[in-house]
Amino acid sequence: MTSQEVAAKEEGASGAAKDYRDPPPVPLIDLPELGQWSFYRAIIAEFIATLLFLYITVLTIIGHNSQPDPCARVGLLGIAWAVGGMIFVLVYCTAGISGGHINPAVTFGLFLAFQESYYTRYGGGANTINPAYSTGTGLGAEIIGTFVLVYTVFSATDPKRNARDSHVPVLAPLPIGFAVFIVHLATIPITGTGINPARSFGAAVIFNEEKPWDDHWIFWVGPFVGAAAAAFFYQKVMRAGTNNAFWSFSNKGGS
Numbered sequence: 001m002t003s004q005e006v007a008a009k010e011e012g013a014s015g016a017a018k019d020y021r022d023p024p025p026v027p028l029i030d031l032p033e034l035g036q037w038s039f040y041r042a043i044i045a046e047f048i049a050t051l052l053f054l055y056i057t058v059l060t061i062i063g064h065n066s067q068p069d070p071c072a073r074v075g076l077l078g079i080a081w082a083v084g085g086m087i088f089v090l091v092y093c094t095a096g097i098s099g100g101h102i103n104p105a106v107t108f109g110l111f112l113a114f115q116e117s118y119y120t121r122y123g124g125g126a127n128t129i130n131p132a133y134s135t136g137t138g139l140g141a142e143i144i145g146t147f148v149l150v151y152t153v154f155s156a157t158d159p160k161r162n163a164r165d166s167h168v169p170v171l172a173p174l175p176i177g178f179a180v181f182i183v184h185l186a187t188i189p190i191t192g193t194g195i196n197p198a199r200s201f202g203a204a205v206i207f208n209e210e211k212p213w214d215d216h217w218i219f220w221v222g223p224f225v226g227a228a229a230a231a232f233f234y235q236k237v238m239r240a241g242t243n244n245a246f247w248s249f250s251n252k253g254g255s
Helices: 003-019 031-035 037-066 075-098 104-112 135-157 159-164 173-191 197-207 210-214 218-238
Strands: none
Touching: 037 075, 037 197, 075 173, 104 135, 104 197, 104 218, 135 173, 135 218, 197 210, 197 218
């Protein structure tokens, strides 16, 4: 291939990227979708995915805690692999039907970015803060952990990247699953890793003891704050070239 052909190919690729236009924002309330089967199919898919996710992860944690022989336990690494692996599998299975959120915090972040309507944003081991850490530390861990997850979701599912790189939609579940895995490695010692209000609430209901409910608000506030921060950062900073940024670099001192 000659240098002219290479240059022409690169110019064509860049031209295609420049020609990309973001789809119109999803309306805040999309009433017509209530009469569509695809809406209810997505709800069923999210329900089953969340059910399977809770079953595998909670069962893994219960098995770890109930094993009398420490050498026979799966350990924190095994728990993190179970959670991250389930996210990878379930996102891969449900992404084409419901988006594969399996997490109200992820749905909330997409809602703030006008990629989900009001009706589709809601569908829904017990987390406790390690006594060695303060409430503020636990809240910070949940905020940052959810930020990492939702930021990865935005990056992996960006429609502009999908239009430019055809392999991105296929690989999207992999970085999302690894993000969950890595966040669990970092935050299990602090909060047991929430970053998913549905999982935290479900496990707390099953355990139903006083301690998990004491700081349960952290596992709702933290993920939603982290999701909102990730949505703002990605939409207003990382995609400032396609959306209007909250600041303008072209306007330098009014000159």
